[in-house]
Amino acid sequence: MGLDFLSALGDRIQLVDTVSSWQEAVKMGGQMLVEHGIANPEYADKMIAVCQELGPYIAIAPGIAIPHARPEDGAKSFGLSLLVVKQGVEFGSHNDPVYLVLSFATPDKESHLEFLRQLATLLQNVEDVARVIVDKQTPEQVRSYLQQVITSQSNERR
Amino acid sequence: MARNTPLxxxxxxxxxxxxxxxxxxxIDDILKKANVDAIVETADASIAQAVxxxxxxxxQDLVELVRRNPRVKEIVEITNYGNLxxxxxxxLDAVKRLEQS
Known part of the structure; x- marks a missing residue:
């Protein structure tokens, strides 16, 4: 099971207008995990390496990517970070441009199950969600909007 | 055609x-609703090449790798993971093709 989406995200939300490359976006996402002690410093570079090695499949749906590395690449506990890139960034994927860079670290294969389950509900209309989020001004606004989306959609599912 | 073993x-x-x-x-969710008997496992890129x-x-990124694996009967390529x-x-198309083969 593990932590739910919003608990795992905490206050690790950052909004930027542009980034120079997808590598920079992933690095910033990883940095937030490192600063909060969720991952070791090498983890951010590993996330970039994984994407270079295996391709941009981490851009899983239009407008959203979920960078991550292996548990043994320096994940200390389970946690997320969200980098919002208002102008979008190209990952070289058919799901470009990516506006939501949702990085995560997990120390095992179970801690993030509840997060993935809630991600499924978020992904169902992720294009609309991304469009609303890029117009937000502060991390707090992003967080409360996400809360609203996740709560209303999981209620509908029941 | 009825199968004796799960997919x-x-x-x-x-x-x-x-x-x-x-x-x-x-997938678990989809197959349960469609009443398809299957065992669903996960794999990384290296396992997927040999499984x-x-x-x-x-x-898309891994499709070419998997295509070179002769032990895989059907490949399903997903472009948007949010598109249920x-x-x-x-x-379900792939399941159908297997049943007809």
């Missing part, structure tokens, strides 16, 4: 921990 389906992604796991949950399976479900109808339709 073996493998959800694959680069590392086997993120999108593959995500996909497995979605034997009735169906491998994965993203896409996943459902492609997956």
């Amino acid at each position: 073996k389906i493998v959800a694959a992604c680069g590392l086997g921990t993120g999108t593959a796991l995500f996909l497995k949950m979605t 034997s399976a009735d169906i491998v479900v994965t993203a 109808p896409e996943i459902r339709e492609k997956l």
Whole structure:
């Protein structure tokens, strides 16, 4: 099971207008995990390496990517970070441009199950969600909007 | 045609921990509703190249790798993991093809 989406995200939300490359976006996402002690410093570079090695499949749906590395690449506990890139960034994927860079670290294969389950509900209309989020001004606004989306959609599912 | 053994389906992604796991949950749900008897496992890129399976479900990036694996009967390529109808339709089509073969 593990932590739910919003608990795992905490206050690790950052909004930027542009980034120079997808590598920079992933690095910033990883940095937030490192600063909060969720991952070791090498983890951010590993996330970039994984994407270079295996391709941009981490851009899983239009407008959203979920960078991550292996548990043994320096994940200390389970946690997320969200980098919002208002102008979008190209990952070289058919799901470009990516506006939501949702990085995560997990120390095992179970801690993030509840997060993935809630991600499924978020992904169902992720294009609309991304469009609303890029117009937000502060991390707090992003967080409360996400809360609203996740709560209303999981209620509908029941 | 009725099968005696459950289908073996493998959800694959680069590392086997993120999108593959995500996909497995979605697939489990779809197959349960469609009443298809299957065992769904997850795999990383290296396992996906060697695994034997009735169906491998994965993203575009890994499709070429999996295509070179002769032990996989059907490959389902997902472009948008949030598009449940896409996943459902492609997956159930593959199941149908297996039943007809």
